[in-house]
Amino acid sequence: MYTVTFEDKENSPLKTEKQGVTILETALKHEYPLYHLCGGNAKCTTCRVFITEGLDKLSSRNEREQTLADRKGWPSEIRLACQTEVFGNVSLRRIIKDNKDLRTVTSESKSSKTGEECYAVILFLDIKGFTAFTEGSLPYDVVFVLNRFFQEMSEPILNNGGGIDKFIGDGILAFFQMGNKKEAIKNEENLKKAKQETMRSAIRACLRMFDQLKKFNLEMKDRFNFSFDIRIGLHAGNVIYGDIGHSEYKSQTVLGDTVNVASRLEALNKKTNTNFLVSDEIYNLIGPSLSVNKKVITKLRGKSEKMTAYSVLGFKDSDSILMIQKSLDHVLENNPHWIQGYLDKLRSFVKENLNKNMIETEELLNPNEFSALIESIIDKLGNSESLKKEILKLKSIYESIGISKKELPKLVPILISTMRENLPSEWNATLESIWNQVITDLTIETIEV
Secondary structure (H helix, E strand, C coil), X not given: CEEEEECCCCCEEEEECCCCCEHHHHHXXXXXXXXXXCCCCCCCCCCEEEEXXXXXXXXXXXXXXXXXXXXXXXXXXXXXCCCCEECCCEEEEECCXXXXXXXXXXXXXXXXXXXXXXXXXXXXXXXXXXXXHHHCCCHHHHXXXXXXXXXXXXXXXXXXXXXXXEEECCEEEEEEECCCHHHHCCCHHHXXXXXXXXXXXXXXXXXXXXXXXXXXXXXXXXXHCCCCEEEEEEEEEEEEEEEEEECCEEEEEEECHHHHHHHHHHHHHHHHCCCEEEEHHHHHHHHHHEEEEEEEEECCXXXXXXXXXXXXXXXXXXXXXXHHHHHHHHHHHHCCCCHHHHHHHHHHHHHHHHCCCHHHHHHHCCHHHHHHHHHHHHHCCCCHHHHHHHHHHHHHHHHHCCCCHHHHHHHHHHHHHHHHHHCCCCCCHHHHHHHHHHHHHHHHHHHHC
């Protein structure tokens, strides 16, 4: 005989004589109130419980429960009562006890996160001088400029695998989670490498934000005779991630001390006359690869111990993604119509190698759209999922003008020569090697998708 004990104000031990009976079946047999809106078929999560003792006395998650658990980010202690069989004494807590709890749970969407702890790099950004702009501008202009600013600053975050948590006034809270977590936690070396890669992605995003700011300010200076600056704080550590808010107005957000530290590092920039501060947690893992111009020992508000922050200028070692992105920026700055040169070479290639004339498909190669697609692919090199979508578009365009998969490798030197021609003063063996490697990798992906 086994005992299933629900921990309430007064513990409710429910006895079961049959091995392998589910928690829900045991509760119903004893008329214990346990919500199960779908009738115990794993089509909802209202019967979820939290196991406090005896987790090893329960059946493993079946496929249906595991699918829900993975989607919602449940820890091992949260189980679906309707799917969990009992093989020993267990103690647990109901998660949904009344109609208010029920309303909270049933408002969750399929992709809702019900709470998980994870390691993440947290980015806090704030605009310097935006208050002065709002005081002398029309409300429409303030909203327009702020939305445009958020668009420009968000792209580097998303393009490097990050996520936007929220926009706070004139600031941004963003986060970067480790990819391939199962592989990362296998051993210490894997975990360290995963953390380092996540930090590099976050820093690359920050550096690209400063690049975007330069372009943004050129427009703002021309249209509003105003320019902006940004301050960024970056910290890494464990955070709690989940859907927070009213049952009808929830949003996924990150919580915890790591978020607070990143926010205070952003604010510290003002006192230290810096723009981009990272914590010692980040510096201790990837410090040798960073170019730093200032070291600040400080005691952050709410912290008992002092910590060291570092003002980052860029990467000390070469970051191939960042180098390619910056070099394309220079091409666009010096020759906005660079794509025409590539298209001319593409026409010659099609005529000489495929015995075709591209004139009949010329409308499929809008220069502006084609240039924008190439720019988008280069911008998204740090986000493999987004990159695949753009590569599919490129593959479709090449196929439309008769270039098959087996011909794609022949286009690599054509694009490289176009870049070389448009960067005569900056082009060198290192940059050519990086472009060649990245374009070759992209070509292989294009063939395989």
